[in-house]
Amino acid sequence: MxxxxxxxxxxxxxxxxxxxxxxxxxxxxxxxxxxxxxxxxxxxxxxNAVARSLRTDQTRTLGLVISDVLNPYFTELARSVEEEARALGYSVIIGNADERPDLQDHHVRTLLDRRIDGLLVSPTDGGSPLILDAARAGTPMVFVDRWIPGVDVPVVRSDGRAAVRDLVAHLHGLGHRRLAIIAGPAATTTGSERVEAFRAAMAEYGLPLPDAYTGQGDFQAESGRRVTEGFLDLPEPPEVVFAADNLMALGALDAVRARGLRVPRDIALAAFDDIRWFVHTDPPITAIAQPTGELGRAAVRALVDRIEGRPPQSVTLPARLVVRRSCGEPAPQEPPAPEEFPASQEPSPETNRSQT
Amino acid sequence: MxxxxxxxxxxxxxxxxxxxxxxxxxxxxxxxxxxxxxxxxxxxxxxNAVARSLRTDQTRTLGLVISDVLNPYFTELARSVEEEARALGYSVIIGNADERPDLQDHHVRTLLDRRIDGLLVSPTDGGSPLILDAARAGTPMVFVDRWIPGVDVPVVRSDGRAAVRDLVAHLHGLGHRRLAIIAGPAATTTGSERVEAFRAAMAEYGLPLPDAYTGQGDFQAESGRRVTEGFLDLPEPPEVVFAADNLMALGALDAVRARGLRVPRDIALAAFDDIRWFVHTDPPITAIAQPTGELGRAAVRALVDRIEGRPPQSVTLPARLVVRRSCGEPAPQEPPAPEEFPASQEPSPETNRSQT
DNA sequence: CGATGTCATGGAATCGATTACATCGGCGTG
DNA sequence: CACGCCGATGTAATCGATTCCATGACATCG
Missing domain, CATH: 1.10.260.40 (lambda repressor-like DNA-binding domains)
Known part of the structure; x- marks a missing residue:
């Protein structure tokens, strides 16, 4: 060469x-x-980019460590991140943690060894020392979706609180009183926050959230299945299961189906994170949609600001409820399929109950 | 530092x-x-990996250029590639072409500039000069899923011919005679091969495949929707639509639903590429499943063999038909949800009609 | 016309590693 | 005892770029 x-x-x-x-x-x-x-x-x-990087001490590369590539939410996030980065003249190297802290650390380490200019992380756990050290050592960093509290790192995320309240209102209006949740790992912010928001919203309606109705999942389909089976085995099973991410909702669906039960007739289902397939599942699933693409873009902008010496900004965007039929009562007819993947990108007024 | x-x-x-x-x-x-x-x-x-790479002239990094990250098939491929590469001591940098030749070339170029040790490509078009030049210049390269004919580069892919024949047999057995296909871009091997296999299988049953029943898609959902609308507008619409990938099947579903029609009562649907959600769509969708994980691993092994001076081997693995309900007639009850994402990973004897 | 400034250019240092080659001390052997 | 070998170590070249500094040719100005 x-x-x-x-x-x-x-x-x-x-x-x-x-x-x-x-x-x-x-x-x-x-x-x-x-x-x-x-x-x-x-x-x-x-x-030769390698030689150039050695001399200039910059790689024009961003690292992105996500929790699970097989989760459509994260792949969409990854896509928007790469897109925005490319527009700003950066490349992106993706590391997939598969929800495993050890794998996450592996990727962070290799990324750091490669001297990437900045790091975008959606932490799998509550406080990897490696990440904390890197942040303290001055590695430009931005948290996206999930974050680690107590570190001075900008966070770009969406706030699902209002949407969760809308969901509980919707369920309550439908006559449901026994609501259960499949939570994500408590070590992740999204894991604990979604439970908190759910519990708070239920309290507003005077509904209890007994321990038996809060199952511990890990954001993977299998855990959704397992927890749902537990719910169904209860002497008094819940009327609604709310899964804290789309994969656990898939697992829940598997469990319900394996028992020969039907949604929503026998049990209602709702999920955090909207994906395009939810329109075509049996039944279409009511979900909380995040502005995923916008999150990815905002995160890149914040990180590049930080890298290039401008003050980076934390960003919080609202999520919104998309009502479909999985909780009972036919929803208003959805508009024709939107042009863009995913459906959640285009707010559809009829079904958007989020208050901004 | x-x-x-x-x-x-x-x-x-x-x-x-x-x-x-x-x-x-x-x-x-x-x-x-x-x-x-x-x-x-x-x-x-x-x-510092940058300095080390400059000196040793190796980066211990593989490039992977895929056609579309938002397609679950490719994200699963990417995951297995990274997994196997990691096991062999390599990192992977993913480039997403979004089915656009210009973007594909952009990623190939940056990857080459970074002096990756080898390149795994699933070409978006039939012959990017950049890729051909790189191959001729001796860049270790392996094609995965799709390939470019006439180049001396190993290919790791799956052969869907037998599975497509099984599908046509299944459809014929159900009494369907008017079968249509939503093809992928003719410039891609998977685009043309799937049509060819379909046409050949239909010929075996004495069925014609009129031009009006072969729609041109681009492996994206929107094209599936558009082509399906065209089919439905025909004076004599087909009884079955076979989408050459899962995203176009999603688009087809959108189109059918927008007309207020039902699958399979009004029109049957089948897809190439099985994804886990197909079990839960309304109705569950009959699909051809590829051994995606094995493809990714085999591709990495071939590439690393090539890099490390061993002779690389092309690999072809069979795909298999997974019958569900989207073409009519209840299929035998599927076994309980498998442990692993995606469903296609675990062959389920009852529904596996592939002959190896 | 001499001083000064501008522009195009090349030489050489540098980034952070790896590695060929030289050096040196100690030890075994004939 | 002298020789040679071996193991441990250091010096310096090298990878392919970027960039500081020096140089020389011209132009401009007082």
Missing amino acids: ASIKDVAAEAGVSVATVSRVLNDHPSVSEDARTRVLAAVEALGYRP | ASIKDVAAEAGVSVATVSRVLNDHPSVSEDARTRVLAAVEALGYRP
Whole structure:
């Protein structure tokens, strides 16, 4: 592979001049420029990003550590992150933690070893020392979706509180009183916050949330199935199951189906995180939709601000309730399928109950 | 950030010795080793991968360029690729082409600039000059899922021919005669092959495949919707629509639903690529499942063989038909939900009609 | 016309590692 | 006892870029 020296030789100039042409430094003669460009063309030369990074101490690369690539929410997040980063001239390296703290640390470490310019993290646990150290050591960092409390790192996330209240109101209005939740890991902020929001909203309606009705999941489908089975085994099973993410809702659906029961006739179901398939499940599932794309873009902007010396800003965007049929009572007819993946991107007035 | 020089100073040895300790070279005294290790610990030193790569001319990184991250098939592929690569001591950088040749080239270029050790590609088009040049220039490369004909690059893919024949047999047995297909881009191998297999299988049953029944999609949901609308507008609409990937099947579902029609009563639906949600759609969708995880792992093994000087091998694995209810006639009861995402990973004997 | 400034250019240092080569001390052997 | 070998270590070259500094050619100005 041709190096800058080869180009210099071919063009009959020094490497310094080649470098100047490539970084369009003003003081290069027109003649030299054309000769260098011709040599670059002739040799098919491409600058070695590794060497450049070593010298300039910047990689123009962002690391993104997400909790689970198989979760459509995170893949959409990853996509919007890459898109915005590309627009700002950065590349993105994705690390998938699979909800495992050890894997998360593995990726953070390799990313740091590669000297990425900044890190976007959605922490799998409540306080990886590695991440905390990196943050303290001054690695530009932004938390997205989930965060670790007590660290001075900007957070870009969505607030589901209002939407959860809307959901409880909706369920209450439908006559449901025994509501259960499949929670995410308490070590994650989204895990605990969603339970808290749910509990608070239920309190507003004078509804209790007994321990038996709060199952502990881990954001994976299998845990949703297991917890739901537990609910169904109860002497008095809940009337509604609210899954704190879409994969656990899938598991819940598996469990209900395995018993030959029907949603919503036998038990109602709602989920946090809307995905496009929820429109076509049997029945269509009522869910809380996050502005995923906007979260990803805002996170990148905050991180790049931080990297380039501007003050980064935390951002909180509202989530909103999308009512479908999985909790009973036909919802108003949904508008035709939106153009963009996912459905949640386009607010549909009829079903949007979020108060901003 | 501490460098090897700092460690050397702290330990009172030369950088060469530090490097030897870090790469556990045999000829280092026990004393020196402990002093270096202590210094590394004290300074929290981590080797700079950028510098190391520059010197050794290897990054221990693989590039993976996929056609669409939002497609669950590819995200599962990406996951298995990363997993296997990690097991072999490599990292993976994913580039998402979004089915756009220009974006694909962008990612290939940045990956090459970063001097990745090898490239895994699922080409979006039939022959990007950039990719062909890189292959000819000797970049270790393996095609996965899709490939570009006429290049000497190993291919790891699955053969859907038998499964498509099984599907047509299944449809024919159900009494369907007017079968239509939503094809993928003809420039992709998977795009054209699936149509070919479908056409060939139909010929075996003496069924015609009129032009009006072959719609041109682009592997995205919106095209599935559009093509299906076209089918429904026909004076004699097809009885079955076969979508060449899962996203176009989603679009087809959107279109059918928008007309107030029902699957399979008014029109039957089948898809290439099985995803876990197909079990819970209304109705559950009959699909052709690829051994996605195995494909990803085999692709990595082939690429790493090539990188490390062993002869790489092309691999073709069979896909299999998974019958559900979207084409009519209740299928045999599916077994309880499998443990692993996606359902397709665990062959379920009752529904597996593939002949190996 | 001499002093000063501007512009294009090249030489060489540098980034942080790896590694070939030289050096040195100690030890075994003839 | 001298020689040679081996193990431990350091010095310095190297990878491919960027960039500081010096240099020389010209132009401009008083």
